[in-house]
Each structure stands twice: as C-alpha cells, then as structure tokens.
Amino acid sequence: MIYLDYCATTPMSDRALQVFTKASQNFYGNPSSLHDVGGQAKNLLEQSRKTIANSINGAEQGVYFTGGGSDSNNLAIKSLVKGKKGHIITTSIEHFSVINTFLQLEEEGYDVTFLEVDKYGVVSIPALENELRDDTILVSIGYANSDIGTIQNLSEIGKLLKQKNIVFHSDCVQAFGKTIIDVAALNVDSISLSSHKIYGPKGVGAVYISPSIKWTPIIPNTSHENGFRAGTVNVPAIASFAEAAIQICSAMEAEQKRLKKLSEQLLASLDKHNLSYSLIGHPEDRLEHHLSLCIHGIEGQYVMLQLNQKNIAISTGTACKVGEQNASKTMLQLGYSKEAATELIRISLGKQTTESHIKKTAEALNTIVNEYF
Known part of the structure; x- marks a missing residue:
C-alpha cells in the first residue's frame, strides 16, 4: 500500500516505538507516587516536558500533556475562558475540535464570532481587527489548515492581539514538525500539539500556555498536570512523543x-x-x-x-x-x-x-x- x-x-518511527517499549517496561510507575518507582517516572515525565518546551521555544512549566490534538484544543480553549464572560473569536475553517468547542461555549452564553476567510483560507488581519471588541477575551486561529494546507500569519495576528491584551490560542497540530514553531516569535499565548501527526504514538498530545497567562482548571481539584487534565498521565507515550518531536524537528x-x-x-x-x-x-x-x-x-x-x-x-x-x-x-x-x-x-x-x-x-x-x- x-x-x-x-x-x-503517521506510522510510529522505529525510535519512538523503541522509547515507548522501554519506558513501558522500566518507567511504569505513577509519577504522582512518592516511592522511587514513581519518582523515576516523574523524572522521565519532566524530561519529556522540557523536550517539548524546547521544540517550541517555550517554558517547560507551560507544557501540559493531554490525550491528543482534539483533547488539547478543547482543554486549552475552555481553560482559558472558564470563569470569564465576553466575546470569543475563531474562524469558519477550524478543525472540528475547535469549532465544536466554540459552539458549546456559545450555548453556555459566550458571544462567538466565526471569522470568514478569503478564497485561499487566509485570515484578513483588518477584518479580524474590525471584529475585536472591548469584551473580546480570546481568539483561536489554527496555524495550518488540515483540509487545504494554508498557513496563517500568526506572528502579525498575535502582534495585533498583544496590543489589545487579548489571549491568542492556535491549533498547531498540523504545523508541528513541518514548519518552525516559536511561541515567542509567533506571538501566541497558547498552542495545541499532537503526537501521532509526527510519528509518535496515538492518544497523547500537549498544550502550551504561557506561564504569564491565567487559566482555570476545567475540573476543580484535579491533581495531575498541575490541574490541567484529570487522570494518570501516560508516561511511556509522552516519552515517545518527546522522542518523535526531537527526530522530526532536527530533520x-x-x-x-x-x-x-x-x-x-x-x-x-x-x-x-x-x-x-x-x-x-x-x-x-x-x-x-x-x-x-x-x-x-x-x-x-x-x-x-x-x-x-x-x-x-x-x-x-x-x-x-x-x-x-x-x-x-x-x-x-x-x-x-x-x-x-x-x-x-x-x-x-x-x-x-x-x-x-x-x-x-x-x-x-x-x-x-x-x-x-
């Protein structure tokens, strides 16, 4: 075929598969456990977090591991707006995980704008600026569209939003490993990533939220991932994801x-x-x-x-x-x-x-x- x-x-790379197997056999502890087996898993988890942060020029304390790209989009967007009221913006051609999250937030009372794009799928920055309001609290625009491949000018969009003090999230699932992602240069506050798009395992992804940005846990009193996502983290898959990131970014x-x-x-x-x-x-x-x-x-x-x-x-x-x-x-x-x-x-x-x-x-x-x- x-x-x-x-x-x-993507198929898992040989190296990512080797890391997954070795970590499953030797780092099987719960990283939240206080014994040595848990501590070993915790150390591997934090090494992996640093690797993902380095791949996007971000701070490691801003990386939170998730169940994949769709999970990342859902958790990032909801965590960034929870407890706030106001206006939020996305585009009409986002991935379904973003569109559906915004539709749910609209049902919950948020005022949502689905920004139109031009015939190439490009966001007009003047059109975006025209939609911004005093109560706009979040904008989410994907870096690269999964259906048509168009890449947005995140840097200029982010520059505008920083001037307005509006939080900027981007679905970077399709772009990661295919074009440079530097969260500082792109002027983004939050991004979503996925492992299985870069020759890593399925069922694992990550969200990056700048440590300077306030967010609220979706589920109160959650202990894992600093409260960002409930459930014991999949350390072997995360380590494999980190290895896949090293491989794809270096080549x-x-x-x-x-x-x-x-x-x-x-x-x-x-x-x-x-x-x-x-x-x-x-x-x-x-x-x-x-x-x-x-x-x-x-x-x-x-x-x-x-x-x-x-x-x-x-x-x-x-x-x-x-x-x-x-x-x-x-x-x-x-x-x-x-x-x-x-x-x-x-x-x-x-x-x-x-x-x-x-x-x-x-x-x-x-x-x-x-x-x-």
Whole structure:
C-alpha cells in the first residue's frame, strides 16, 4: 500500500516505538507516587516536558500533556475562558475540535464570532481587527489548515492581539514538525500539539500556555498536570512523543525540501497527463507535504475509493469526520459551489514517500479519470 494520508496520522518511527517499549517496561510507575518507582517516572515525565518546551521555544512549566490534538484544543480553549464572560473569536475553517468547542461555549452564553476567510483560507488581519471588541477575551486561529494546507500569519495576528491584551490560542497540530514553531516569535499565548501527526504514538498530545497567562482548571481539584487534565498521565507515550518531536524537528528543514520537491513532481505529472484539476488553498503559504486537489467532474470519495483499490491511500479531508464527508465544509466556507466541494481529495506525503510512489499515484489518477470519462 502506498500511504499518502500523513495529515490523518503517521506510522510510529522505529525510535519512538523503541522509547515507548522501554519506558513501558522500566518507567511504569505513577509519577504522582512518592516511592522511587514513581519518582523515576516523574523524572522521565519532566524530561519529556522540557523536550517539548524546547521544540517550541517555550517554558517547560507551560507544557501540559493531554490525550491528543482534539483533547488539547478543547482543554486549552475552555481553560482559558472558564470563569470569564465576553466575546470569543475563531474562524469558519477550524478543525472540528475547535469549532465544536466554540459552539458549546456559545450555548453556555459566550458571544462567538466565526471569522470568514478569503478564497485561499487566509485570515484578513483588518477584518479580524474590525471584529475585536472591548469584551473580546480570546481568539483561536489554527496555524495550518488540515483540509487545504494554508498557513496563517500568526506572528502579525498575535502582534495585533498583544496590543489589545487579548489571549491568542492556535491549533498547531498540523504545523508541528513541518514548519518552525516559536511561541515567542509567533506571538501566541497558547498552542495545541499532537503526537501521532509526527510519528509518535496515538492518544497523547500537549498544550502550551504561557506561564504569564491565567487559566482555570476545567475540573476543580484535579491533581495531575498541575490541574490541567484529570487522570494518570501516560508516561511511556509522552516519552515517545518527546522522542518523535526531537527526530522530526532536527530533520525538518531537509525533509520539507524533499517533500516539496515530491509535491511539485506530482503536480507536474498531473499537468503532463492533461488532467483538469485545481489546487485548493494558498498557492505558496501552505504546508510543503500537503496537496488539496479537486479533480474536475469527479467526486472525491469516488477517486479515493478507486485509488484504494489500486493500493494507494489518500483522503477526502479531515479524518475526524470520516463517513460524513459529502461536500467539504472548508471549501464551502471558501466560496466554492457544493458540486466543487464534493470533488476535494487530500494527498499528504511523509517520510516513507518516494519518487516511485509519486509516479504510480499520478499514473493511477490518470487511469481513473480516463476510465470515468
């Protein structure tokens, strides 16, 4: 199987798997326990916390481990607004874990603005500024969109929000390990991360909240993670996550150059075959490994299923809504027709992707299109 769905999840790296296995065998204690076995696990947990903090140029006391990216978004946003009243802002193309959290907060009485974006999925800073109010307490805008790959200018957005003294959260799940994340340079107060997007284990993620920002625990009197998340932390998975972060960040520059070249080769091959398609999202400010395409006249699910029969795995967008995708919600928000929005396919490359995979995928797409028409 040629796997081209790295935005949905990634296989664990050999090193991350080794660390997970070793930690499971030797650091199985509860880090909250006071005996030596617990102390050993606690030391590994804190080393891992420092590793994640270093990977984003943050303070280690601002890192809190969670159950994954969606859990991180939910906990971060709710913890930052709990006990406050007022206006909160996000965009119309956020991940469902952000959208659904904002919808729940709206039901609880918060005044919510879902900011529209341009045809490339980019947030207009003047439009954002126009929506800010005296009672705006939080803005949440994702760094890189999972459906279309567009990267936002967080630094300029954050600069504006700092001037207004408004807390700024960003879903950085798709961006982590693919572009530099420096929380100071990006002017963000809080970010969400996930392990399984960077060749680490599933079921673990992290939230970073600047130590200068006040937050309130969702569940009172929670002891783990300084009250941020209830439940015994998964130390082996966290250690594996930290190792995956070290690996992907150290190789990021070279790997992104390689993946950009492969992405360009795929598009060039489609052009050579004279396929009628559109690249969705920003043409330049986008993730290097991410291609959102509309093959004109063919539903995305049909293309995905036909490729699957040819042992090529792609997707039609965010996996969290699998089985419900007919028309891409993101594309509809960008102003595309419902018909065009059903044509979306997402091809995302990763460590195991080769030139041979790209060539076979282009040929398979050409065959599918020719047989369809």
